[in-house]
Amino acid sequence: MNVDGQFSNSIHGPKHPQSVGYTRAQKVVFYQSGPPLKLAAGGKLAPIEVEYETYGNLNQARDNAVLICHALTGDAHVAGWDENPEGPLRDYRRNKPGWWDEMVGPDKPIDTHRFFVICANVLGSCYGTTGPMCFNPTTGRPYGLTFPMVTVADWAALKIKLLDYLGLQILYAAIGGSMGGQEALEIALGWPERVQRLIILSAGSRLGAQGLAFNAVARHSIINDPNFKDGNYYDGPRPLAGLAAARMLGHITYLSEESMGHKFGRRLQSKDVPDFTPIGVEFEVESYLKHQAENFVARYDANSYLYITRAVDYYDASVWGEMDLARAASRITARLLVVSFSSDWLFPPESCRELVSAMCRAGRTVTYVDIPSPYGHDAFLVETTTISRLIHSFLSI
Amino acid sequence: MNVDGQFSNSIHGPKHPQSVGYTRAQKVVFYQSGPPLKLAAGGKLAPIEVEYETYGNLNQARDNAVLICHALTGDAHVAGWDENPEGPLRDYRRNKPGWWDEMVGPDKPIDTHRFFVICANVLGSCYGTTGPMCFNPTTGRPYGLTFPMVTVADWAALKIKLLDYLGLQILYAAIGGSMGGQEALEIALGWPERVQRLIILSAGSRLGAQGLAFNAVARHSIINDPNFKDGNYYDGPRPLAGLAAARMLGHITYLSEESMGHKFGRRLQSKDVPDFTPIGVEFEVESYLKHQAENFVARYDANSYLYITRAVDYYDASVWGEMDLARAASRITARLLVVSFSSDWLFPPESCRELVSAMCRAGRTVTYVDIPSPYGHDAFLVETTTISRLIHSFLSI
Numbered sequence: 016m017n018v019d020g021q022f023s024n025s026i027h028g029p030k031h032p033q034s035v036g037y038t039r040a041q042k043v044v045f046y047q048s049g050p051p052l053k054l055a056a057g058g059k060l061a062p063i064e065v066e067y068e069t070y071g072n073l074n075q076a077r078d079n080a081v082l083i084c085h086a087l088t089g090d091a092h093v094a095g096w097d098e099n100p101e102g103p104l105r106d107y108r109r110n111k112p113g114w115w116d117e118m119v120g121p122d123k124p125i126d127t128h129r130f131f132v133i134c135a136n137v138l139g140s141c142y143g144t145t146g147p148m149c150f151n152p153t154t155g156r157p158y159g160l161t162f163p164m165v166t167v168a169d170w171a172a173l174k175i176k177l178l179d180y181l182g183l184q185i186l187y188a189a190i191g192g193s194m195g196g197q198e199a200l201e202i203a204l205g206w207p208e209r210v211q212r213l214i215i216l217s218a219g220s221r222l223g224a225q226g227l228a229f230n231a232v233a234r235h236s237i238i239n240d241p242n243f244k245d246g247n248y249y250d251g252p253r254p255l256a257g258l259a260a261a262r263m264l265g266h267i268t269y270l271s272e273e274s275m276g277h278k279f280g281r282r283l284q285s286k287d288v289p290d291f292t293p294i295g296v297e298f299e300v301e302s303y304l305k306h307q308a309e310n311f312v313a314r315y316d317a318n319s320y321l322y323i324t325r326a327v328d329y330y331d332a333s334v335w336g337e338m339d340l341a342r343a344a345s346r347i348t349a350r351l352l353v354v355s356f357s358s359d360w361l362f363p364p365e366s367c368r369e370l371v372s373a374m375c376r377a378g379r380t381v382t383y384v385d386i387p388s389p390y391g392h393d394a395f396l397v398e399t400t401t402i403s404r405l406i407h408s409f410l411s412i
Numbered sequence: 413m414n415v416d417g418q419f420s421n422s423i424h425g426p427k428h429p430q431s432v433g434y435t436r437a438q439k440v441v442f443y444q445s446g447p448p449l450k451l452a453a454g455g456k457l458a459p460i461e462v463e464y465e466t467y468g469n470l471n472q473a474r475d476n477a478v479l480i481c482h483a484l485t486g487d488a489h490v491a492g493w494d495e496n497p498e499g500p501l502r503d504y505r506r507n508k509p510g511w512w513d514e515m516v517g518p519d520k521p522i523d524t525h526r527f528f529v530i531c532a533n534v535l536g537s538c539y540g541t542t543g544p545m546c547f548n549p550t551t552g553r554p555y556g557l558t559f560p561m562v563t564v565a566d567w568a569a570l571k572i573k574l575l576d577y578l579g580l581q582i583l584y585a586a587i588g589g590s591m592g593g594q595e596a597l598e599i600a601l602g603w604p605e606r607v608q609r610l611i612i613l614s615a616g617s618r619l620g621a622q623g624l625a626f627n628a629v630a631r632h633s634i635i636n637d638p639n640f641k642d643g644n645y646y647d648g649p650r651p652l653a654g655l656a657a658a659r660m661l662g663h664i665t666y667l668s669e670e671s672m673g674h675k676f677g678r679r680l681q682s683k684d685v686p687d688f689t690p691i692g693v694e695f696e697v698e699s700y701l702k703h704q705a706e707n708f709v710a711r712y713d714a715n716s717y718l719y720i721t722r723a724v725d726y727y728d729a730s731v732w733g734e735m736d737l738a739r740a741a742s743r744i745t746a747r748l749l750v751v752s753f754s755s756d757w758l759f760p761p762e763s764c765r766e767l768v769s770a771m772c773r774a775g776r777t778v779t780y781v782d783i784p785s786p787y788g789h790d791a792f793l794v795e796t797t798t799i800s801r802l803i804h805s806f807l808s809i
Binding site: 056057058160164221222223224225227228229231232234235236238239240241246256257259260263264267270271272275276278279280281289291292293294297298300301304305318321322325328329331360363 | 561622628637653715
């Protein structure tokens with residue numbers, strides 16, 4: 016199958032006892048010939064390589080496809096074990112299953128006996144789809160900051176391109192959490208006739224001022240790392256300290272005061288008495304953040320962090336209704352499920368309810384659930400028991 | 413008056429119509445001879461210069477003194493206009509009154525017709541009291557990271573030293589917000605016989621895991637600034653980008669989602685359409701944080717930021733009761749007023765109530781008020797109308 020692109024680097028077939036029908040780590044190249052992709056922010060880009068994975072089998076009616084959209088630092092590898100990982104994610108992928116493996120698989124809530132599940136990495140990422148660390152064919156050098164600005168609208172357009180390529184006119188469901196929820200929403204707004212069900216977790220129609228502020232600090236840290244060098248760092252040391260600061264900060268916003276209190280409290284890190292130093296690691300929570308950041312910078316690209324957080328900043332679903340969210344929501348024909356979590360302070364319940372309210376005002380029937388949870392924004396990845404029931408039920412109607 | 417120290421750099425007398433009895437920007441040097449100050453974390457320090465200001469007049473009974481303790485980046489200049497500022501704070505102080513001028517002055521809630529008000533800069537600061545940017549007399553060079561670790565307990569001890577020096581056995585009240593509330597609490601715990609009234613605003617007995625985490629990211633940013641050079645940056649470029657990141661982050665935690673939403677929303681900065689760039693300033697909230705940070709780095713020392721945030725990290729009032737807060741609180745004999753603000757998420761109402769509850773369990777009568785406010789942690793500096801009534805009433809009983 017090669018309509019507009021070509022396969023490369025394919026790893027086929029089941030590699031793990033549970034991985035029935037998994038075809039993973041596939042790549043397709045679009046816009047190799049003909050006009051480039053016109054980006055919503057005004058730029059153009061070609062060619063574009065997209066990394067995606069699929070799980071389960073497409074039925075004969077081609078109407079059992081479920082698209083999952085990943086979050087900020089996620090990738091196409093949703094489920095199963097990748098036993099032969101390649102590239103910069105090698106070590107990261109080798110020792111853990113896909114990022115939503117609890118939800119996707121045979122007899123799991125998003126049941127691969129029943130559904131053909133697709134997840135593709137977003138444009139601008141460093142995880143397989145074309146992004147700023149890729150070579151610009153015109154210059155033969157990595158794009159860096161010459162990479163054009165990409166937006167959630169472009170991600171959605173490229174997903175539609177992929178669905179066309181896979182011969183999928185209809186999505187049984189589009190599902191996403193956080194930024195992925197916004198991308199799924201954008202697809203349902205832009206191509207309402209192609210989405211039958213829309214599930215949005217931990218996301219609102221747009222980020223609030225506080226979220227914009229945190230992203231601004233994260234980018235400030237990256238840009239002011241002396242190794243950043245205006246984004247041209249690929250042949251030298253990378254801006255790891257700045258990216259680490261961004262990740263530590265992000266990590267705090269994904270948790271909640273309550274969950275951090277439970278998990279770490281004020282416990283010291285492997286000592287009974289502090290060292291009384293202004294610069295060392297004293298508390299467990301410091302050690303945890305440092306460790307998380309070290310793991311992260313080994314597998315993520317700072318330029319991608321800049322582009323993707325900025326895309327999240329820009330996103331505002333209400334542009335589909337001339338800044339009237341209800342008018343925008345009236346475009347959607349999909350059945351709707353929105354889930355918020357009580358302690359999420361990046362997309363707090365009020366933010367999700369704003370979207371739900373707009374959908375209701377637009378005359379749409381919405382299933383909305385606010386789940387009491389101490390796990391903050393990350394709850395959509397943690398509260399799997401509760402979400403499993405919700406998603407399983409919603410996909411059954 | 414010179415008991416153990418000496419005046420230097422005094423600016424006397426009323427400089428402003430309202431500044432009756434103000435004597436500002438005074439310095440006293442302690443531990444010039446004799447044993448140095450033994451610090452709670454184990455170090456020693458001498459000599460120690462303390463900058464303090466007073467407002468109003470001490471009465472004959474010497475029982476009308478009110479001590480105000482400042483917050484993280486505050487200084488001794490609480491009230492009035494300093495028309496002849498010197499040193500690094502020159503530009504900062506010239507164009508604005510003291511940081512709590514709305515609360516302190518003639519006929520104001522902390523009435524300088526009635527009270528003799530004192531505020532002194534904390535140890536480790538860069539605002540007049542000895543800190544890491546001061547010259548170490550042994551080496552003739554700035555202390556930098558050779559400055560010993562200071563704690564809230566040391567701040568309290570040094571305040572007592574200053575009170576002794578001023579001939580004040582009794583404080584009519586000790587008052588502080590945020591970190592200043594913790595310092596006031598520490599004084600009432602360590603020297604209960606000297607504090608008749610204790611007013612704590614926006615502070616708990618200790619910082620939670622989330623607060624520790626934010627401070628860790630702030631310090632990470634400073635320490636990883638290439639100009640930091642292990643704290644020895646005083647004869648070269650300073651770690652401004654790292655300190656700016658710390659301040660931007662801190663600033664977010666002082667506000668609330670609601671107040672940021674009201675103040676900035678998602679408005680673009682002086683443009684109708686974004687520039688679509690991953691590195692520039694697009695939103696008003698970004699511009700605001702950048703501007704605030706630029707002002708801040710011009711007037712604050714990065715090493716002081718490290719030491720003072722760490723001191724806040726370490727502080728836990730329950731050490732006075734062998735980690736039992738009620739047992740600690742039983743030491744206090746002062747009348748108690750604790751004020752929290754509904755949207756404060758650095759010291760949230762639950763954190764303040766933990767302290768109040770411990771005081772109650774210790775058999776103390778506490779006046780506790782949780783003020784509904786959208787202004788977050790900064791509310792203690794913003795909600796002056798409400799606080800004025802509370803403090804005025806509390807100081808009248």
